[in-house]
Amino acid sequence: MEETVVKCPNCGAKALDLRTYSSMMVLSNTQALFAAHCDHCGQTVSAVETIPGVLYPDVFQAASEVNAGMGRTVE
Numbered sequence: 782m783e784e785t786v787v788k789c790p791n792c793g794a795k796a797l798d799l800r801t802y803s804s805m806m807v808l809s810n811t812q813a814l815f816a817a818h819c820d821h822c823g824q825t826v827s828a829v830e831t832i833p834g835v836l837y838p839d840v841f842q843a844a845s846e847v848n849a850g851m852g853r854t855v856e
């Protein structure tokens with residue numbers, strides 16, 4: 782089972798579920814800046830995390846919508 786819950790940079794609790802992100806800015810083909818709501822402290826926080834495989838369809842769909850290369854070399 783893949784890990785999608787990461788440590789909250791605000792309260793330190795491991796309660797930030799990347800699948801519930803409110804925004805995701807892709808930085809590379811493995812990392813993104815997530816903004817997500819923490820169930821533990823109730824804050825919306827930003828964190829750079831490895832993109833969970835379960836979110837790759839979101840990434841690819843967003844990329845195709847904006848014609849982005851997503852960090853890959855475009856021939």
Ligand SMILES: [Zn+2]
Pocket residue numbers: 789790791792793794796819820821822823824
């Ligand atoms: Zn928190």
